[in-house]
Amino acid sequence: MGSRPDMREYLMQTASEIMIAKDSSEVSLSEIAEKANHSPALVQYHFGNKQGLLHAILERDGRRALAQLHELMDLDLPAVEKLRIHISGLVSAYQRAPYLNRLIHYMIQSEDQEVSGKVFTVFIEPLAKFYEVILAEGVASGQFRDIPPMHLFFIVTGASDQLFYRSNTLRVFGISEVTEEVKKDYVRSVTGIILGGLLVDPGAAARIQL
C-alpha cells in the first residue's frame, strides 16, 4: 500500500470500519490515524481534512448505488418492477454501508457550502429525480396511486436502512444477527408493504407475488 491510490483506499476502508464498529458516523481524524497506524498528517495530506475523507467514502459507497439507479431508470420494465429492484438494491447498499444515511445527514449539515452542495448534487437530487420519474411512469401506466415523490423517497429510504440501523434491538425479536435469510425476509416485507400500498389495483399485488 505504498502508492498513493492504495493509501487513499486503505485510509477510507479504515474509516468505514470504524464507523461500522462504532455504529456511528462520528469518527475523528485521530481515531482513523491510530487504527491505520499512521499520523493524522498523512490523512490530511491525502484528503485535506476529515470532511474530505468522509466525502470520498460517500462517493465510493454511493457510486455503485447511483450507477445502478441510472441503469434501472433506462430499463424497459414496468415501474413496479423498477421499484422492486431498487428497494432490494437499496437494502443491500445499507447492509454494506449501514452508516450511509447518517453520513449523508452529517455532510449536509456541514458549514462548508461546497461540501453540502456536493451531497445534494451527487445524492439527493438524483434520488429525488428517480422517485419522480418512477412515480410518473407508474401513474401514467395506471399502476401507481399518485403520491408526492418526496413521500415515496422518505418512506423507502427510511424503511430500508432500519434492519441495520436498529441491529442493536434485534435480540428483542429473538434474532442474533442479520443473516442473508433475515435480510431477504426483510426485503420481502418492505417490498410487499410499499408496492402493495402504492398499487392502484391491489389484485395485481397477488399476481406479481408480493
Add this chain to the structure above:
Amino acid sequence: MGSRPDMREYLMQTASEIMIAKDSSEVSLSEIAEKANHSPALVQYHFGNKQGLLHAILERDGRRALAQLHELMDLDLPAVEKLRIHISGLVSAYQRAPYLNRLIHYMIQSEDQEVSGKVFTVFIEPLAKFYEVILAEGVASGQFRDIPPMHLFFIVTGASDQLFYRSNTLRVFGISEVTEEVKKDYVRSVTGIILGGLLVDPGAAARIQL
C-alpha cells in the same frame, strides 16, 4: 426556577433545544451548561452525568407516547384503526422530538448496561409488544397479512421520522418548512402506503378512505 424540579425541567428543556438546533443527539455537558447559563457541576448535581440527563429527556418525551400506546391497545377498535391512530401519533411525537430515534440509538449503545437495559424495558419492549398484539389482532380478524412484528416495527418507525430527519433536504422538493399541512399530507401517505400494503382485502383500502 429556583426549586429543584423546575431546575431539572429547565436543564432538560435546554438540552432538547440544543439537540433540535444542532439536528443531532450529540450534545456535551459543557454545551448544556453554557446555554443554560449554569455550571456543568449543577447538571451533574441534578442528573449524575450526561447519560442521566439524556435518559431523563427520553423518559419525558417517551412517557406521553407510551401512555397513548397502552390506551390504544385496550381500545375496542379494529386493528387497522389502531395502527392508523398510532402512525399519526408517532409522526407527531417525532415532530415534537425529532432527535428521539437517534437518542434511543445512542442510549442503547451505552457501555453502562443499566442505561441500555432501561431503554429496552421502557421503549423497545413495549413498542415491540404493541406491534405483536396489533398484528395478531389484525391477522385473527382476517384484516392483515401475516408479517413479522419486527418488520412492521422497523417500517413504521423508520418511515415516520423521515419528514423531520430529512428536513434539511426538503428544499429539493420545493418545501421550505414542515407546516401542519405538510405534516398531515405526509401522515396520509405513510398511513396509506403501510395500511394499504398490510391489508389482505385491498378493496377495504378504498372503503376506509386511505
